[in-house]
Amino acid sequence: MALTFRSLIVLALLVLPLPSLAATVEGRARAVDGDTLEVGGQKVRLFGVDAPELDQTCERGGRRWACGRAAREELAGIVGRKRLVCAVQDVDRYGRAVAVCEAGGEDIGALMVRRGMAVAYLRYSSRYANAETAARAEGLGLWAAEWVVPEAYRQAGDAQAVPDADCPIKGNVGSGGKRIYHMPGQADYAGTRIDPRKGEQWFCSESEARAAGFRRAAR
Template identity: 40%
Template sequence: MKLLSERGIPLSSMRNALLVAACAVSCASTSASAGQVLTGKASVVDGDTIEIRGESIRFNGIDAPESTQLCLDAKGKQYRCGSATAKALAAFLEKSSPTSCDFVDRDRYGRYVGNCWRADGTSVQEWLVAHGLALDWERYSGGAYAKLQQKARSQKSGMWSGTFENPWEWRANKQTSAVAAPIAQLPAEGNGGCLIKGNVSAKGERIYHVPGQEHYSRTAISESKGERWFCTEGEAASAGWRPAAR
């Protein structure tokens, strides 16, 4: 068997090929610290977070509604704006793959924070803000997406067609409600470890509340009235309960 060098392949090319192969295994984990671009097929985690080759990436300078966050559309009807953003993002990235992200920082959760682009060069953050699916988070962006946001707002694109709470404020309010909840009103024994409260209102409406929502802590469950606990929101929805407005 002839050696590669005997077949006319330069040794320098052989070394380069070996380095590339080695990097394919190890560079993914060191790309952030090295300031390299992370490229690959993106999996959507939520409206402002994706995963590439096992690395969780938070988009820099923008904030999208959380997956359980509710917004009101132009007709005043509730919808899951966070889920809508995630779904739109997945379709957007699928049309031009792979996705590339430049490292900016690590957030407090250890996630890679980056500026990301599709294969065709379209900025992911700019697209999300321009379509009213995410907001310019001035605290981290310095207002980089303010003009795009103003245009989306004037055109009533995405969330701007209705009403919504800023994602960072929604998270803060949810955390405050959870901390302030009296211990006696938190889920008691006998709920099987399920935390979602299926309540029947005075008008007979079946409404479920998840931990952290405004009325969660003061909502009591009376099984004799047909009220019950649910383990997942899907289970509650399938049983005929609708999500609480806040």
């Protein structure tokens, strides 16, 4: 039986190799949050670790601690201006490469967990379980505080997801039209939800919020 032109096209598509996931992502990095990097312009989620959400707070020494921001700062300090090589393991639902990243032969995820600023994401891998055990035993980072594991924090839905990690400031319009902005780590930040229909919005800096007529929350 003679093959039609359409049949030939279908057969060609069947035998052509499917696009494959890039084996590695390389370059200098910027910390987006405690477990996410931007490497060479591409978002990369560290494999096997989970850090506090950027807007998450913990309690340390009887005081509120912006542990999510602290985790990002820790990751930023680790990567510095080093060149990273990230071995891609998967792609998550947000389109980010999920990868094991190294700089100078050091595993970035292992360092974050060993310093107590992230936990082993055991639902996906036990790769960093020993590092977590050691950090916990020494009371490092999160293990010296009262906190909720990041996954539980997300599932609880106590805080509205930050649409852009670089713009986490919440501009809230209260009763009487009062315009107040809340910084991550402030007392009412987690419970504040942004509704654009009310004129509420996210800001990337305090100066941007003030220019829009918002003032900083008192606590």
